[in-house]
Amino acid sequence: MTPAAPQRQRRNRVGKERLPAPALFIAVLAITFFALPFLGLLWRTPWSDAWDVLTEDSVRTALWLSIKSSLGATVFAVFFGVPLAWLLARVDFPGRSVVRALCTLSMVLPPVVGGVALFFSFGRRGLFGQYLDRWFDFRLPFTTWGVVVAQTFVAMPFLVLTVEAALRQLDRRYEDAARTLGGSRWYVFRRVTLPTVRPALIAGAVLAWARALGEFGATITFAGNFPGTTQTMPLATYLALESNPQEALVLSLLLIAVSFAVLVGLRDRWLGGVDGPAAG
């Protein structure tokens, strides 16, 4: 053996992170805790009926509604959430921490409470809903728009917090550089700030979308459970559990598959290995 070989081996061993055995054991327990429910689900899945369940009209309707409403909620979350994150990150105004708490409250609230709150503010007799009804003949509860509103309400904080953190970490000298080149504030925001926080924006949008897709409590409270208009996949799954557990299993599996694929795919493609300007 050459003298160099054992040295290289040793260096590798030092370079690798080694967890103390008790911590490693606990971490493996945690992984098991996350994995077991899915194994249980897979174990009971009636694979022979799966295709029939998935091609049922009611399931296809619920899936399509879920995709539509969750994507709609994501668009709203990005449209309103990015300026909000920018305000929270950059503008120093009195009561900023109160505003931040208010705008992220729905993250920690039981979704049912959020749904109740939405109902009494945007419902037909709600504080604002009555005017929507009277002046515009527009009603949110028990409509698909109501689903989108409920999902946006619980999902937007995920985007806001993610983007705000990125805006705080951003090296503002790049924005200075853009301004000395003649960029107006809006131009600099579009051409430098947004591209720089893009990884965080995508991460936040994915989190918000996943939260919207899984939204149950606020939706059923505020928008009800009407097939075709407000019955999203989680609602359909819950209902199926009582009438047809086999179907509930297949629906659950479908939701898991979609969410899992998106989380894995996006993390590798856009979130890992993306350099900010700091790397240049």
Added chain:
Amino acid sequence: MSVHASIGVKLGAFELQAELSVEAGEVLAILGPNGAGKSTLLRALAGLLAIDRGRIAIDDVVLDDPADDVFVPSERRPIGVVFQNYLLFAHLTAIENVAFGLRARGTPKVEARNRARAWLQRVGLDDHASHKPRTLSGGQAQRVALARALATDPRLLLLDEPLAALDVGTRSEVRRDLRRYLESFDGMRVLVTHDPVDAYALADRIAILDAGRIVQIGTINEVTAHPRSRYVADLIGTNLVVGTVKDGVLTTDGGTRVVIADALPGRSFAVIRPQAITLSGMTPADSSARNVWSGTVGNLDRLGDRIRVGIDGPLSLTAEITAAALSSMGLRPGDVVHATVKATDIEAYPA
């Protein structure tokens, strides 16, 4: 065509008060230690920081005048800035970086691209047009940053530590190239650096900034011939004494007497070259030299075959002797030593 600036900025406990002017075609280097206020000065000129007192004008157009309530923001000043670490936009290619300023000012896409390409050609990087900044070397990134800053035809080009991000191996080559590109630009140029070598190589005039004040401004020869601050004296490696001259004797604020041959009365600086100092172990009993100071040996620094000997005493001095002299005297740190200087070897000038 010129820049006139009187800049007063207060940032917490730090206060910057600097007057400077730059003529067309001139390169002014602002040289000073870290924390002297160089970057603050540059940010004020660039319009990234509003001044509290004073006035900034380029070609008689006022850009900042708090007394008159005038402030032209950065994006509407006729300036270009090469930032420290260059700050190229990582999500854009080299040519998109250069075109950024033109696009921001509303130049149509195709025209902006053509002009950006011409600029990349001028700095010899047209074959790197579609490269992302992270694939460029330090010197290449600097040239892209320079092209980006010049593409919008600024009147005033500001450079913040343009060579500090480079490693020593490539620095002299990049410095030479930068000098060539700076010469081809006929506007006014202000360069901020902490490295005197950059200032000597690139600038026509030097302003020494120390603790928020410009302590000296002039050509390189003027500044180095008659240093007016400890910082400059240390840069060129000489001893600077300040005090009041009366009857051919300069008395420092600490009360040490320095005999000087031709000195005008009043507040004065005196330069004592390290080579003019003679060291001896015993008190020189009978010497024509008029100045003898005792002290202890401090640092010994070798410079080729010469040794620079720090002497801690009433005057903190550096003497330069040969290695042979050092070994025959057997000097060690802590030894008592006597420094002798002839009055005719000291040059004094009014403070």
